[in-house]
Amino acid sequence: MxxxxxxxxxxxxxxxxxxxxxxxxxxxxxxxxxxxxxxxxxxxxxxxxxxxxxxxxxxxxxxxxxxxxxxTPELWTRALPHRTQIIYSTDISLVAMYLNLKPGSVVIESGTGSASLSHAIIRTVAPTGHLHTFEYHEQRAQLARQDFEAHGLSHLVTVRCRDACKEGFGLERVADAVFLDLPSPWDAVESATRALKGPGAKLCSFSPCLEQVQKTCTRLRALGYQDIITYVGLIRHLSFSHTKMQNFVIRPNPKGTNSNKRTAEQSEATDGDAQSVQPSAKRENIEAEDEETQASETAVVGNPGVKWAPIEFATEFMTGRPAPSVRHARPHGIFDLCDTPMLSYCFRGDGLIVQNDQ
Known part of the structure; x- marks a missing residue:
């Protein structure tokens, strides 16, 4: 296989x-x-x-x-026997993209380690490309050869047991890209430069410590490299759960407008003297709106026996049109807290599910 x-x-x-x-x-x-x-x-x-x-x-x-x-290389990364620390799919995808790997590319990698990245590179450059991978540890190099043979990849990869930092790669002008995962990658940069085909070829170094990154970048600049960029790849897992939101009550704005508008008194005031507006006037305005919305709020919440609270005002807020005849409405998806004192929620994502009366 x-x-x-x-x-x-x-x-x-x-x-x-x-x-x-x-x-x-x-x-x-x-x-x-x-x-x-x-x-x-x-x-x-x-x-x-x-x-x-x-x-x-x-x-x-x-x-x-x-x-x-x-x-697949992605599943192999999650299941392989760890002989060393490995590179995971998040960083592998970043490396493959910025090195511009594609079918037919010739790539040099050091070191091989557990061959997590190696499998992904081979799959990307197949069927006409080739990977030259270097590993200084003889036993790990031999185990990598066995893995590649068992996985039917031997014709696409050459494994060499060699310390690239001390002995170099021994290759000249053959590679479209070089990838370094070494304790002191700055020691291998000069040899890697000789192995690259020329202008347009790319070099990537993977380092867990900032000090390694600084030394490598200093060496790259000394050798005339341009457009040196450092990235940190992060992955964010999202999880979800189904929750019944019983007794879900939202304070609506019956007029379907944003109640966070400034009052006439505030509009006339400049930004500098906005602080002069009396707090008591604000409280009276809010209390008046509260009294005005109490009756409609009862109608919106509806029968206590209904499991999902109708929220037709949210449809009005989003569309500016009256809501359809609503029997039940269930908030569905992610919703964000707005800064309006009366209309507390707006919806995004898949919005809300509204069931029309038939």
């Missing part, structure tokens, strides 16, 4: 990503007579062979199941 190609059904010798939960993935190789044992039960490999990727695989006890997924 290959991470750079696809077939439909699970076969003997395939690498399969087992989906146990949103935070638990495992990578296995399908073997004759093999059994995967985990907290959900025993899963014979024979039950997976011939099944389409993405199928549910039931345990021998028939009470639990897992999913068998086709291996």
């Amino acid at each position: 290959s991470f750079a190609s696809y077939h439909d059904n699970i076969e003997l010798g395939d690498t399969v990503i087992l989906y146990l939960s949103p935070t638990e993935l495992e990578a296995i190789t399908i073997k004759r007579g093999g059994v995967e044992r985990n907290k959900f039960g025993d899963f014979p490999h024979a039950n997976m062979i011939g099944k389409p990727f993405g199928s549910k695989i039931y345990a021998m006890n028939k009470r639990s199941w897992i999913m068998a997924l086709y291996p």
Whole structure:
């Protein structure tokens, strides 16, 4: 099998990503007579062979199941055995974009580590590109070769056991891009420059410490590099839950207008003397509006037996038109707090769901 190609059904010798939960993935190789044992039960490999990727695989006890997924670089990053610290998908996508990687690109990488980034680069440059990856640790280099061979990627990658910081890359004018993930990347910058094809080729260095970034940037400037930019890639996970909003009461503006307008007295005042407006006048104005809206507020809230409070005034606020005949209306999605004292909410996203009377 290959991470750079696809077939439909699970076969003997395939690498399969087992989906146990949103935070638990495992990578296995399908073997004759093999059994995967985990907290959900025993899963014979024979039950997976011939099944389409993405199928549910039931345990021998028939009470639990897992999913068998086709291996992709993204899933491999989440399931691979960690030989070193790895680069995750957030930074991988940033690197691939700014290095302008595409099919046919020739890329140099140092160091290989657990080969998380390597798999993503190979998939991106396939079928006509090539990756030259360097790893100074002999055992890790050998394990990376074994992974690439098992995943059907050997023809797209060359693994070298070599210390790029001390010995350089030994390549001249071959690479469209160079990626450095090293303790002292500034020591490899000069050799990386010789390995790049020339103007327009790109170099990227990944460093966890600001001091490393400063030293690398200083060295790049000394070698004549232009447009040096430093990025921090962040990912933000969003979660949601379904909540019944019972007794949901909103103070409406019955006129369908923004009640945060300035009074005539305030409008005549300049910005400098706006502080001179008497607080008592403001309170009287708000109290008058409160009395005016009490009756309509009762009508808007409606029958206490209704689970969702009607909010037709929100439709008026957004569209400027009278709301349709409303039986129930449910606030749905994200809503923001406005700075208006009477109309407290406006809606965005998918707005609100209004059910018309038939």
